[in-house]
Amino acid sequence: MIKVRNMRYKYRNSSQYAVDGVDFNINEGEIFGFLGPSGAGKSTTQKVLIKLLSGFEGEIEHRGKPLASYDDSFYQDVGVSFEMPISFSKLTAIENLDFFKRLYKKTVDIEPLLKRVGLWDDRDKKAGEFSKGMKIRLNFVRALINDPKFLFLDEPTNGVDPANSRIMKDMIREFRQKGGTVFITSHIMGDIDELCDRVAFISQGKLREEGSPRDLKIKYGKRTVNVEYRENGDVHSQLFSMDEIKTEPFFNLLRNKEIETIHSGETTLEEIFIKVTGVKLRA
Amino acid sequence: MPNLLTLVKAEFFRLNKYNLFTANFVVLIMWVVLAYFLEAEMLLRFIPFIFFMDSIMMTILLVGATLFYEKKEHTINSIMVTPVTEHEFLTAKVLVNVVNSLITVAVISIAVYFIKEVTFNYLLLLPAIVLVTVVHSLIGIRLSYSAKDFTSHLINYMLYVFIFALPPIFALFGIISESVSRFFILLPPEASSVLINTAFTQIEAWRVVFSYIYLIALSAMLYMFSVKPKFNEYLMKETGV
Numbered sequence A: 001m002i003k004v005r006n007m008r009y010k011y012r013n014s015s016q017y018a019v020d021g022v023d024f025n026i027n028e029g030e031i032f033g034f035l036g037p038s039g040a041g042k043s044t045t046q047k048v049l050i051k052l053l054s055g056f057e058g059e060i061e062h063r064g065k066p067l068a069s070y071d072d073s074f075y076q077d078v079g080v081s082f083e084m085p086i087s088f089s090k091l092t093a094i095e096n097l098d099f100f101k102r103l104y105k106k107t108v109d110i111e112p113l114l115k116r117v118g119l120w121d122d123r124d125k126k127a128g129e130f131s132k133g134m135k136i137r138l139n140f141v142r143a144l145i146n147d148p149k150f151l152f153l154d155e156p157t158n159g160v161d162p163a164n165s166r167i168m169k170d171m172i173r174e175f176r177q178k179g180g181t182v183f184i185t186s187h188i189m190g191d192i193d194e195l196c197d198r199v200a201f202i203s204q205g206k207l208r209e210e211g212s213p214r215d216l217k218i219k220y221g222k223r224t225v226n227v228e229y230r231e232n233g234d235v236h237s238q239l240f241s242m243d244e245i246k247t248e249p250f251f252n253l254l255r256n257k258e259i260e261t262i263h264s265g266e267t268t269l270e271e272i273f274i275k276v277t278g279v280k281l282r283a
Numbered sequence B: 001m002p003n004l005l006t007l008v009k010a011e012f013f014r015l016n017k018y019n020l021f022t023a024n025f026v027v028l029i030m031w032v033v034l035a036y037f038l039e040a041e042m043l044l045r046f047i048p049f050i051f052f053m054d055s056i057m058m059t060i061l062l063v064g065a066t067l068f069y070e071k072k073e074h075t076i077n078s079i080m081v082t083p084v085t086e087h088e089f090l091t092a093k094v095l096v097n098v099v100n101s102l103i104t105v106a107v108i109s110i111a112v113y114f115i116k117e118v119t120f121n122y123l124l125l126l127p128a129i130v131l132v133t134v135v136h137s138l139i140g141i142r143l144s145y146s147a148k149d150f151t152s153h154l155i156n157y158m159l160y161v162f163i164f165a166l167p168p169i170f171a172l173f174g175i176i177s178e179s180v181s182r183f184f185i186l187l188p189p190e191a192s193s194v195l196i197n198t199a200f201t202q203i204e205a206w207r208v209v210f211s212y213i214y215l216i217a218l219s220a221m222l223y224m225f226s227v228k229p230k231f232n233e234y235l236m237k238e239t240g241v
């Protein structure tokens, strides 16, 4: 669907490559997460993929054709939300959306979308008077207005409250269910873990790891099971390897002790993030 | 260019919302009031100046003001990820100013007709106004994209006026000799003034023909070699936000 081969990008006023030779595929109908510390090159990669930054090195194929071979009708099928919410501040939410709506051949009804993200009652308020979270939700709706096949979302839930973040994530999943393809960057590991079919970790412009969240958690975790139990009022714990759990000592423990918790040793995306990028999370 | 009409309409809608249209309208009313107090003969000499001011000065100012807002709100980013092309975007900006200038022409012409029964050659005036506004929209866009903020746009604007509009005025007062002032037709405001004046007085044919050819060529060159490259540079800078 989208194929990226040895893509490098250098901003004109900079001596270093912001993205330094990345390879990945985004398959049709999947949510592909891009993770990495601040300044790693996530937004730059997104801007290259949506044809905002020209002059990249390497190859990018979009539905089997070189990205550069597309003209502006490329955007008929693409929805974008930027890191910073952008709107005409003196136009109302509806006026903002109406303007963009007229630029596409195929569009969707605004009302259900605005209702879903809780902005319908504020539709006649000027976008400049919106809170940050409201502006972000408005931008998210704008990205969906042309009924796109591809969504490029740069930190879409950053600055959105948990309830609305949940709604947006549901909408992203529904978008995939209808066959849509999503490229998403985020610092919020929980969101990525929940949403993405596959993730890639980038730091200093290079890809460090790629895979499904589940596979990565197993790969970077320990093949162990930790059992906590209570004995004479004290909490004890015992660690088993995955091979040991088929043996008598493990069964005896489960049978004879007052078990409190059992945890397998797979790790979290957060720990993988720190390990593969060598950087602690911002948040 | 399927999006052109949509963009032009949207631009007018925004001009209105951002109160720039009102500013334009206030100036227009001011001209009409001024016309009311002038004698018919004086008025006939004054009207070309109104059109000159509107299609040159107001155009540059209005372009500057709209682009200033766009820069501040970074809206170009979201427009560039829609099917709108860069040519459509720039053409729409120019067209909006052309329509604006034509509105001024219509209002002033109707007003002076009813106030003082003054008429002039509208058929010669229209193409002149369109061309002059096109050139100066492009100049306005170019000046605006090289300005950091609205203040520096104003400074660029003053410089433009100073360099290009003042010499002809000096010549008028005999400060600059005839031998030099012959070449003033190469200054865009002077060529513009020649074209606008065709509707009011007799002007040597070669000057008119030259001015038309010159300003059309200038528009094309400005667009290709100055405005479009500068716009692309601005886009690259904007995407860094």
Ligand SMILES: Nc1ncnc2c1ncn2[C@@H]1O[C@H](COP(=O)(O)OP(=O)(O)OP(=O)(O)O)[C@@H](O)[C@H]1O
Pocket: A011, A012, A013, A014, A018, A036, A037, A038, A039, A040, A041, A042, A043, A044, A045, A083, B237, B239, B240, B241
């Ligand atoms: N417009 C620009 N001009 C020059 N360099 C830039 C520009 N935008 C980004 N960079 C540089 O490119 C590198 C990658 O930046 P990018 O915005 O892609 O990072 P990111 O991973 O999105 O970070 P964040 O998580 O903070 O959004 C950084 O070193 C940054 O300084």
Ligand SMILES: [Mg+2]
Pocket: A042, A043, A044, A083, A154
């Ligand atoms: Mg970013």
